[in-house]
Amino acid sequence: MSTEAPAAAIRDQVHATARLAREASISLATATRLAKDAALLAAADALVADTDRIVAANELDVEAARDGGTGEHVLDRLRLDPARVAAFAQGVRDVAALPDPIGEVVRGSVLPNGLRLTQVRVPMGVIGMIYEGRPNVTADAAAICLKAGSAVVLRGSASAARSNEVIVEVMRAAIEKAGLPADLISLLPSADRASATELMRARGLVDLVIPRGGAGLIRTVVEESTVPVIETGTGNCHVYVDAEADLEMALAIVVNAKTHRTSVCNAAESLLVHRDVAEAFLPRVVAALREHDVVIHGDAAFQAVDPAVTEATDEDYATEYLDLEISAKVVDSVDDAITHVRRFSSGHTEAIVTASARTARRFTLGVDSAAVMVNASTRFTDGGEFGFGAEIGISTQKLHARGPMGLTEMTTTTYVVEGDGHVR
Amino acid sequence: MSTEAPAAAIRDQVHATARLAREASISLATATRLAKDAALLAAADALVADTDRIVAANELDVEAARDGGTGEHVLDRLRLDPARVAAFAQGVRDVAALPDPIGEVVRGSVLPNGLRLTQVRVPMGVIGMIYEGRPNVTADAAAICLKAGSAVVLRGSASAARSNEVIVEVMRAAIEKAGLPADLISLLPSADRASATELMRARGLVDLVIPRGGAGLIRTVVEESTVPVIETGTGNCHVYVDAEADLEMALAIVVNAKTHRTSVCNAAESLLVHRDVAEAFLPRVVAALREHDVVIHGDAAFQAVDPAVTEATDEDYATEYLDLEISAKVVDSVDDAITHVRRFSSGHTEAIVTASARTARRFTLGVDSAAVMVNASTRFTDGGEFGFGAEIGISTQKLHARGPMGLTEMTTTTYVVEGDGHVR
Numbered sequence A, B: 001m002s003t004e005a006p007a008a009a010i011r012d013q014v015h016a017t018a019r020l021a022r023e024a025s026i027s028l029a030t031a032t033r034l035a036k037d038a039a040l041l042a043a044a045d046a047l048v049a050d051t052d053r054i055v056a057a058n059e060l061d062v063e064a065a066r067d068g069g070t071g072e073h074v075l076d077r078l079r080l081d082p083a084r085v086a087a088f089a090q091g092v093r094d095v096a097a098l099p100d101p102i103g104e105v106v107r108g109s110v111l112p113n114g115l116r117l118t119q120v121r122v123p124m125g126v127i128g129m130i131y132e133g134r135p136n137v138t139a140d141a142a143a144i145c146l147k148a149g150s151a152v153v154l155r156g157s158a159s160a161a162r163s164n165e166v167i168v169e170v171m172r173a174a175i176e177k178a179g180l181p182a183d184l185i186s187l188l189p190s191a192d193r194a195s196a197t198e199l200m201r202a203r204g205l206v207d208l209v210i211p212r213g214g215a216g217l218i219r220t221v222v223e224e225s226t227v228p229v230i231e232t233g234t235g236n237c238h239v240y241v242d243a244e245a246d247l248e249m250a251l252a253i254v255v256n257a258k259t260h261r262t263s264v265c266n267a268a269e270s271l272l273v274h275r276d277v278a279e280a281f282l283p284r285v286v287a288a289l290r291e292h293d294v295v296i297h298g299d300a301a302f303q304a305v306d307p308a309v310t311e312a313t314d315e316d317y318a319t320e321y322l323d324l325e326i327s328a329k330v331v332d333s334v335d336d337a338i339t340h341v342r343r344f345s346s347g348h349t350e351a352i353v354t355a356s357a358r359t360a361r362r363f364t365l366g367v368d369s370a371a372v373m374v375n376a377s378t379r380f381t382d383g384g385e386f387g388f389g390a391e392i393g394i395s396t397q398k399l400h401a402r403g404p405m406g407l408t409e410m411t412t413t414t415y416v417v418e419g420d421g422h423v424r
Helices: A004-029 A033-049 A051-067 A072-078 A082-097 A136-147 A158-177 A194-200 A215-224 A247-259 A275-291 A300-305 A334-344 A357-366 B004-029 B033-049 B051-067 B072-078 B082-097 B136-147 B158-177 B194-200 B215-224 B247-259 B275-291 B300-305 B334-344 B357-366
Strands: A105-110 A116-123 A126-131 A151-155 A185-187 A208-212 A237-241 A268-274 A295-298 A325-331 A349-353 A371-376 A393-395 A403-405 A411-422 B105-110 B116-123 B126-131 B151-155 B185-187 B208-212 B237-241 B268-274 B295-298 B325-331 B349-353 B371-376 B393-395 B403-405 B411-422
Touching (some): A004 A194, A033 A136, A072 A158, A158 A185, A247 A349, A247 A371, A247 B411, A349 A357, B136 B151, B136 B185, B247 B349, B268 B334, B325 B334, B334 B357, B349 B357
Parallel strands (some): A126 A151, A237 A349, B237 B349, B295 B325
Antiparallel strands (some): A105 A116
């Protein structure tokens, strides 16, 4: 009984928060772009003005994490300084500058019976965000959801609790002063796992849940949620170097995709090389990767090039290292490459390097991922690079949104049908 | 242990079927429209040619259902005769005649760095359909999924098992003869509930599950599925008669929406009338509905008009009757109507009857449903009426698809990014 009481209390709190968010979202559905942008700019100004409070709260988070034994790498992701606060405040301003997706006519026509049919973009309603790590996601997600006409219920990580509380408090006060309901942005307690569980089971109160974080978090949300979910972020991305590749280009792309930034979901994790160019390419690519301190797990052909290459297992081929590590394999054909990718990929991004239009076409149609790069680095799968202006995550599922998600992907549509007494 | 063995056997069977479907779907992703249409036309011809076998199998289903105590109304939905077989065979031909959604460019641009970005419509992969009742859904769903480039795994109701088996057998043989893999269309056993459960939990093997049937089925799938789901069909649809309504028009729309066909999801289930026109309208609408044998559950104002009107409870307002029954209430304003609709609607279709552009706009923006009719019957929310040519169901959720779903809604997209050695 003693464990039941707090669980019920957390459920009540989550439901109460979601109800307030839903109430607030109703007024936002008819808010003008001017009203939304004014609130976002006010929130950005307030974040900058309250930098000291945000940084002070963050210092407590960082200290607690350090005392808890968190490593310096993770501490750095958690840490805020005035420059980082200014950066995410600017991110909020950037969202304000984007076109309003609400009201966009997606399609329209006059039906044979004279009914006028219009499919219009409308807000989602209430969006739940369950995320780990960096507190900048708090401001980003709140700004994107607000601009897209939805209320957001945030559930960040316990390690960033104090930072998130202050960021949300500052943004709530600012948008309220600007004339929008504060409850458009709310934060759930993060000390207890139950708040996340209740959020993803608040079907009817919450329209969409987006998990953003490690594979474990995402798996949990997908398994347990009854609210519709958009899965994000896991990126076991491949680069396939074809028989007809420009090997100079291939080398640059492989090195960039693997080493430019290792901790991101669009970094390459696996290298496939066509047998016809293995002899020429393997020594060069192995040397270049080793020069960047990349640990290589390869098949026999790769191991033959350099004794430092360890044997790749199926587990390696399935792993998203997010580090200076890569799996590597020689394949007999583009179809072999496609089969390998279909088996091991997480469906994020694959790249092919080839001069052959036919092979590029075959690979593009053959793999089944959110993005396919032809003669370009996997690192380009990104809302900013794609010109979306803002990104709330990268969807690796097929339903609703696939690839980088911007404002449009945070909306739904409705059909408006205008008649003059039409009956069937 | 004895209950575990069959459960595991069913799981293995579902997974094996889904794997074959996935394998088959890979070849379909690159099949031309010509190849797909030829297979569909062959399937339609085969269904007609095998009408006798289909009807004979169906007779066994109908007999078994009758022996089990199924009522005549439901038996009629289950029953197939040569005309009904011809009708769904024609439906398959109609799908063949529709444009191919695969390969459509959704958006495209050249990025500032010269990368060419194209978002292209591609197949979903493997679609699971869990449905009740009428065996014509089997042919419809198979045709739509095939045309949209996906394999389908069907799980129909036990009552239609023999009919479905023959329909699927005939279609499989026909598409295989036309050069496509038979495993694009498969049917799971329906005797055991476990086959449905395993299908909705086959995440990674199945890309999307669509439940089509009663509220109980849909709730179960939403609760238990780990595969992404599109919720369909529940329609607690409202007609709101505004103070500025043309009452003649309002009467025609209410009667049509309620009585034209009662067992469908776009039939009206609830009537809201503005107080200013209650005195003039209530006696007329009550008389007209009673003339069509509609049972009315109303508030005090409706009860005052006719003693046969019973008192409406909140449960009535929440009920999708699917019969000659309606709930009814007088409201003080359009905002009152919106609040009532937001509270009780299932998010399918709402209609407003008004001569006021301002009120129509307010209602349209205020309710939160897949479709809003202005001066037209709720009965128009339908893929056929909307000109989609084919419909696999009507989505009442906000994610991915909302409202009638045609071929486009059965696809996903991928980003193809073409460069010339681009790195970041």
